[in-house]
Amino acid sequence: MTKRLAKGRFAIYWYVTRGGPLITKFEGENRGAALKAEAEKAGELAALYAEARKPKPPSGQTLRGLIYKYKIAADGFGRLAESTKKHWRRSLDVIDGEFGDLPIKLLEAKSIRVDIVEWRNRRKNTPRQADYDLTVLQRLLSWAKKTGLIEVNPAEGIDHIHRSNRADQIVESHELDAILATTTPRAALAIRLAAATGLRREDLVNMKWEHVKDSYITFPTGKSRGRKVVTVPIYGDGRAVIDTLKAEREALIKAGKVPSAYVLTTELGKPWRPDSVTQAFVREAKKLKIAKRLNDLRGTAITRFVIAGLTDEQVADIVGWELNRVRNIRKHYVDANKIALGIITKLENAERTG
Numbered sequence: 001m002t003k004r005l006a007k008g009r010f011a012i013y014w015y016v017t018r019g020g021p022l023i024t025k026f027e028g029e030n031r032g033a034a035l036k037a038e039a040e041k042a043g044e045l046a047a048l049y050a051e052a053r054k055p056k057p058p059s060g061q062t063l064r065g066l067i068y069k070y071k072i073a074a075d076g077f078g079r080l081a082e083s084t085k086k087h088w089r090r091s092l093d094v095i096d097g098e099f100g101d102l103p104i105k106l107l108e109a110k111s112i113r114v115d116i117v118e119w120r121n122r123r124k125n126t127p128r129q130a131d132y133d134l135t136v137l138q139r140l141l142s143w144a145k146k147t148g149l150i151e152v153n154p155a156e157g158i159d160h161i162h163r164s165n166r167a168d169q170i171v172e173s174h175e176l177d178a179i180l181a182t183t184t185p186r187a188a189l190a191i192r193l194a195a196a197t198g199l200r201r202e203d204l205v206n207m208k209w210e211h212v213k214d215s216y217i218t219f220p221t222g223k224s225r226g227r228k229v230v231t232v233p234i235y236g237d238g239r240a241v242i243d244t245l246k247a248e249r250e251a252l253i254k255a256g257k258v259p260s261a262y263v264l265t266t267e268l269g270k271p272w273r274p275d276s277v278t279q280a281f282v283r284e285a286k287k288l289k290i291a292k293r294l295n296d297l298r299g300t301a302i303t304r305f306v307i308a309g310l311t312d313e314q315v316a317d318i319v320g321w322e323l324n325r326v327r328n329i330r331k332h333y334v335d336a337n338k339i340a341l342g343i344i345t346k347l348e349n350a351e352r353t354g
Contacts (some may be wrong), residue, residue, distance in 0.1 A: 002031075010034040013105030014045060022046050036293070063107075064100035066144050067092050076143050083202050083274065090134035101136075104150055107141070113154040124161055131160035170290045170299030170333055171195065179284045187280035190264050190272060191242055194294065196238030199320040201294060205272040207263045209249070212242060221320070232318055236304065302329045 001013040010031045016153040024045065028034035038045070046223040062111065070076040071092070080088060106112060116137070123130035141153040171179075176195060180188045195202055203221055211219035218231045234242055245263060255283055264270040281294040299317055305315045306329070316326045 001330045008134045014049065016049075032247070038274070054285050061104050062100065063104065064096055066104065066140065066149060067096055067100070069149065070140055070143055073143070073147075075147075077089055081202075087132070089135055091133045092214075094133050095137050095140070107150055107154055108152045113158070116155050119156060120158065120161060127161040134158060134160060168301065169292065169296045170303055170329065171290075171296045172300075172333075175285075175288075175290045175292060176297075176300065178288050179281065179290065182287065183284045184267070186265070186267050187277070189245065190277050191281055191294075191297065192237055193241045193264065194277075194297040195300045196236060196241065196304065197232045198298045199230075199232065200298075200320075201274045201277055205262070205264060205274050206275060207264055210261070212246075212263060228320075230318065230320065299329050299333075302326055303333050304328050306334045 001015065003011045003013065004026070005011055008030060010028050010033070011025045012034050013024065015021065016023060024041075026037040026041065028033050028037055067339055072078075077088065098116075102112070116134075119128050120134050123133075132218065138153070138155045138158070141150065141155050144150045145153045148340060150351075169194070176191075183191065190204065193199075194201075197204070197217065198315055199207070199217075200221070203219070207217065207219060211217055215235075216231050216233050218229060221228050221230050231239075242263075249259045260269055260271060264272050278294045280298075284293055298321075302319060302321075305318065306312075306326075310318075312323055312326045312330060315321075316323045319326070
């Protein structure tokens with residue numbers, strides 16, 4: 001903004017925004033002198049303007065302030081895997097929109113817990129997302145309490161809407177065969193390898209040939225941010241998939257082409273995106289009315305490991321599950337199947353002997 005002053009003097013005013021706070025001003029005996037003063041201070045002006053435009057941290061006395069502190073904390077948001085951060089940012093934005101202006105001191109009021117439950121219930125038509133956002137809120141407040149920023153976590157112990165427990169879910173053989181019969185050849189290779197290794201989706205698509213040894217796959221997992229190294233045996237259908245992909249790779253090298261460093265690639269030779277693998281599986285499962293998820297292939301891999309003779313402890317170490325979850329899979333799908341087959345054998349023997 002420019003302004004003519006008394007006695008012919010001239011001034012140039014810089015504001016953060018129209019009508020906003022003043023950053024600085026330049027004066028001169030005339031317009032030319034004011035412009036010269038502005039030009040001489042151009043570098044200083046740019047720095048002042050950039051500083052004034054920086055978003056100010058929200059008040060630490062509100063939930064929005066807690067969210068801000070959590071996002072920049074090394075022991076908070078900073079500990080999450082990059083794939084997890086993507087989803088948590090969205091949930092934190094939802095929480096900010098609902099509770100951002102809430103003063104921290106009101107977290108101790110009994111009515112706040114009621115408000116959180118009502119917020120969860122309003123979103124019952126999307127129960128999984130409602131539960132996910134509730135989990136993020138619970139973790140945020142748990143972190144704040146642990147670090148001494150708040151005294152009470154009013155979201156602690158609030159139940160989720162979606163009660164389904166998928167810890168013992170697997171994609172059974174007939175379901176997997178049906179999906180593989182209808183999906184694309186490249187997607188089929190990714191799905192088969194998922195069922196053979198039990199790898200998480202992100203680890204599956206990020207696996208490179210340098211991680212593949214003669215009889216096993218070994219690499220630092222994404223979920224642990226490289227702190228944990230997983231070793232997965234290559235056998236059965238997993239061996240068949242690896243051999244197929246290795247033959248393709250060798251053919252490309254022989255033809256003078258540069259192959260991808262990634263084990264799993266699309267029809268275009270590009271690495272798979274995690275969401276694309278999920279979509280490839282879910283698309284066919286829905287068509288076939290199979291109510292399973294890509295993650296349920298981890299249960300499928302566990303049954304194969306168990307049948308191959310690995311102990312529950314060994315399987316738990318490979319897939320990164322709690323021991324009880326592995327035992328659940330064994331009980332529901334492996335042991336139950338053996339019992340059923342044993343009963344059938346006895347009945348058949350009884351019929352033959354009269």
